[in-house]
Each structure stands twice: as C-alpha cells, then as structure tokens.
Amino acid sequence: MASDHTRTAILTAAERLYAERGFADVTLRDIVAAAGVNLAAVNYHFGSKDELIAELFVTRSLATNRERLNELKMAEAAGGGRADIEDVLRALVGPTVRGCLGPDKQRSDAARFMIRASIESVPPIRKIKNREVDHLRKFAAAMRRSLPECSDVDIYWGLHFALAMAHQTIRDTERLTKLSEGRCDLNDVNAIIDRVVAVATLALTTTSGRASKTARVARAIG
Amino acid sequence: MASDHTRTAILTAAERLYAERGFADVTLRDIVAAAGVNLAAVNYHFGSKDELIAELFVTRSLATNRERLNELKMAEAAGGGRADIEDVLRALVGPTVRGCLGPDKQRSDAARFMIRASIESVPPIRKIKNREVDHLRKFAAAMRRSLPECSDVDIYWGLHFALAMAHQTIRDTERLTKLSEGRCDLNDVNAIIDRVVAVATLALTTTSGRASKTARVARAIG
DNA sequence: CATAGTTTCATACAACTGTTTGAAAAGCAA
DNA sequence: TTGCTTTTCAAACAGTTGTATGAAACTATG
Numbered sequence: 032m033a034s035d036h037t038r039t040a041i042l043t044a045a046e047r048l049y050a051e052r053g054f055a056d057v058t059l060r061d062i063v064a065a066a067g068v069n070l071a072a073v074n075y076h077f078g079s080k081d082e083l084i085a086e087l088f089v090t091r092s093l094a095t096n097r098e099r100l101n102e103l104k105m106a107e108a109a110g111g112g113r114a115d116i117e118d119v120l121r122a123l124v125g126p127t128v129r130g131c132l133g134p135d136k137q138r139s140d141a142a143r144f145m146i147r148a149s150i151e152s153v154p155p156i157r158k159i160k161n162r163e164v165d166h167l168r169k170f171a172a173a174m175r176r177s178l179p180e181c182s183d184v185d186i187y188w189g190l191h192f193a194l195a196m197a198h199q200t201i202r203d204t205e206r207l208t209k210l211s212e213g214r215c216d217l218n219d220v221n222a223i224i225d226r227v228v229a230v231a232t233l234a235l236t237t238t239s240g241r242a243s244k245t246a247r248v249a250r251a252i253g
Numbered sequence: 254m255a256s257d258h259t260r261t262a263i264l265t266a267a268e269r270l271y272a273e274r275g276f277a278d279v280t281l282r283d284i285v286a287a288a289g290v291n292l293a294a295v296n297y298h299f300g301s302k303d304e305l306i307a308e309l310f311v312t313r314s315l316a317t318n319r320e321r322l323n324e325l326k327m328a329e330a331a332g333g334g335r336a337d338i339e340d341v342l343r344a345l346v347g348p349t350v351r352g353c354l355g356p357d358k359q360r361s362d363a364a365r366f367m368i369r370a371s372i373e374s375v376p377p378i379r380k381i382k383n384r385e386v387d388h389l390r391k392f393a394a395a396m397r398r399s400l401p402e403c404s405d406v407d408i409y410w411g412l413h414f415a416l417a418m419a420h421q422t423i424r425d426t427e428r429l430t431k432l433s434e435g436r437c438d439l440n441d442v443n444a445i446i447d448r449v450v451a452v453a454t455l456a457l458t459t460t461s462g463r464a465s466k467t468a469r470v471a472r473a474i475g
Numbered sequence: 476c477a478t479a480g481t482t483t484c485a486t487a488c489a490a491c492t493g494t495t496t497g498a499a500a501a502g503c504a505a
Numbered sequence: 506t507t508g509c510t511t512t513t514c515a516a517a518c519a520g521t522t523g524t525a526t527g528a529a530a531c532t533a534t535g
Contacts, residue, residue: 037512055277055373059493069514074494076512150424151277151373164431171432187433192418192452199417202372209386210393211409230414233459234452259482281523291484296524298482 038076040066043137046087050143054084054153081155088148088156091141096166098126103173116177116235120228123170123190124197128227131201132220146202174235181235193231200227260298262288265359268309272365276306276375303377310370310378313363318388320348325395338399338457342450345392345412346419350449353423354442368423396457403457415453422449 102122130142324344352364
C-alpha cells in the first residue's frame, strides 16, 4: 500500500458527486472522471460500486456518531451525569446541521452525503442502516435521564421530530429560502440549531393531550 | 380515444411501483409488466418516460393542493374568515398524512409517490416543483391571519417544521417503529396528525428567544 | 362491406451501465 | 541490474436502459 492517492481521490470525488446530485444519476464514469483516475480503479480498490458506497457510508456514519456521542458525553459530564434536554438534543442534531450548512466544503459534502444516504435508500446502505437505531437508542436513554417524568413514547416522538426538522432543513434549504423570499436566514447555523432544539424541547416538555389543549396552554403563556 | 384502459393501467402501475421502490430502480419494463401492456405503449401514450412521470406528478400535485385548500377554506369559513392555527396546520399536513398512512391502497400509492417525488428529485419533476412554493404561500397567508402577532419569519419556520415532521414520519415509519419497539403507534393516523399539529402550534405560539428560554417557559408550565 | 384512423405488438436499436481482462507501467527488494 | 508484486490503463464485455420502427390488430365511420 504505497500511497492511498487513488483510493482517496475516488472516495472524495464520489462523496462530492453523490452529495450534489444523488445516487441515481452519478455513474462510476462520472466519479473516475472527477477523480482523474481510471475506470477500473474502482473495482480494483473497492471490489464493486456497492462496496464503494458502503465504505463511504460506514466511514461517515461512524464519524458522525462519534461526534454526537462526544458532545453528549461532554454535556452530561458538565451537568454531573444529567444533561439539560436542550444539550442532549443539540448533541443529536448539531453535528449534522453544522456539517451540512457550515463553511467547510469537505465536511459539507460528507454531511450532505449522509443525508442523501438516509433518504434515497440504495441497497448497499439499506443493510447497514439498522445500526443507526442502536445509536439513536443511546440518545433516547440520555433524553430519558434528562426528562425522567416524560413517557417513553413522547421521548421517541421528540427525538424523531428533532431529526425530522433538522434533516428537512438541510435537505430542502431551497424551498424555505424561496418561500420566505430570503427572510429565513439559513446561513446562521447556530440559530437554526437553536430553533430546532427549542421546538423539540417544547414538544418534549409540553406533551400531554391533544392539539387544542397544547395550543390553549401555549396561548396562555404567549 | 375509445378507452383509456391502457393509459390508465400504465399510470396506476407506475404510481404504485414508484411509490414502493422509488424512481431509481423502476424501469419502463417493470411498469408495463405490472400494467400488462406492451412496452411501446408508454412512448405511444406519453411520449417518453419523463413525460409519464411529469403527468403523474402534476395530476397528483393538483389533487393534493385542491384537497388542502378545500380543508383550509372550510376551516376559515367555520371561523368566520379566521381559522384556528391548528386547523390551518391540519389542512396543510392532514391530506398527505391521511393519504399515506390511511387504509385506501390507491390513495396510499398516490401519497407515497408524492413523497418520493419531493425527495428523490428527478429532472422532469424538478422543473415543475417551483409551483409548490406558490401553493404554500397561501398557507403562510392563512397562518398569518390566524396569528396576526406572529412574525413572518416564524410563520415560515413553523410551516416548514410542520411539513418536515409530517413528511419524515411518513417516509421513515420503519425507523420510529424499530426505535420505539412498536410503542409509537403509527396506525392511528389522526393521533399522528394531532401530534404534528400540536408541536407545530407550540413552535408558532412560543417563538421568542433561544432554546434555553423556551425550555424554561415550558418547564414552568409542565 | 370497405377504408381510414387509432392502438397494439414483437422486435430492433443505440446508448449507457457496472464489471472484467490482459497487458503495460510503476514500485520495490534482492 | 533482475525478479516479483502492486497498481494503472485502454479496451472490451454482457446486461440493461429508454426509444423507434413497421407491420398487425382493432375500431368506427362512410
């Protein structure tokens, strides 16, 4: 293994193209052209297209999960084992949002690739993705520690909604920009994270009953 | 135009297959096999694969929008021109959620197709999709009427989050089911809609400031 | 009936897909 | 250098894709 040059070039180019254009219309020939390597190099270094995608996904998935858990650990340590729910949620959605919408191009490609992977389910990824649930379970546990009085079902829904808002915001930046005619600032990454965390926190801390009741409560304090 | 049999069979089969398996791995041959018609029929009746997809999308898009606006109109009429924000949100997310998760198979295919279309952006759809923004603007206006004191930016974010939660719930039923080990009931469609509407309403009626503050407020009333 | 128009069909086509091949090139130890 | 392994490369492969063709079958009107 003299030098990973070709391998790395393929991975980088593939990640960027998949992030930009999705899995459907990026061919191996597109990738090798962008990477400046020979077509056969993909099969030589990775075995097949699917294995290339799988490697990309596994690498990035582990990195994201590590980053999330790291933030979670710091938050729980700072709170003496029990973090604020906002900080747990921030650890959950922060890395991805910051990654996608932040300034670092490579990180942005990586994060966008992960978003694509979580949506356009392609066979090589579908098999691996089950592990994500185990990872999320750790966050569900942390959330339960932060909100002991909250029911499990509400915890799961809160986690689900937090991810939903974060991912949709990343994925469909364009629509919100157009709809708001630029008035929703999507460059202020921390403000976006704050907003998602705030709404998810509200959802978790004001769960009981139906829409009409929650609305009444909310109006009362508004 | 003696009988639309072939045309309709193609449309129905295409919608079902696209809804089930996504655009990427459904070929014209899959579609005509499912429809029980000849391969050339697609090009004869629709011109091209892209035009078939576009027709499918336009038809369904108009139907969904009509349904949404109808519910909105009824809500506003009942409230004397100013509907409750919950009812506006319900008109926005209800049709799609009910369509996707409801019992009617054909409706479910249609709704799932629309979800796919909104995510796996294929060229023929990407061009048309801009009109969706105009449609959503009507809901932003209705929300503004329901919450005159709410800022425009918060309105847009609330609308955005409501759609995000609804769509993600439809799209990734599986993950939430696994994560919660079946404890989150995804068969109770109305409960799901209520939950989405409740959270979005909270987001809209408790907007000011950052996460830490909203959390404090929420705790105080919890 | 005949005939003009519409619709279906089997088949072929060119373009593109991921993968394989075998030889050339490069790297490196002796 | 020699000899062996690793890596690159152009070319070809078999399979699949959307599309086109021209003849056959059908339909309806005169």
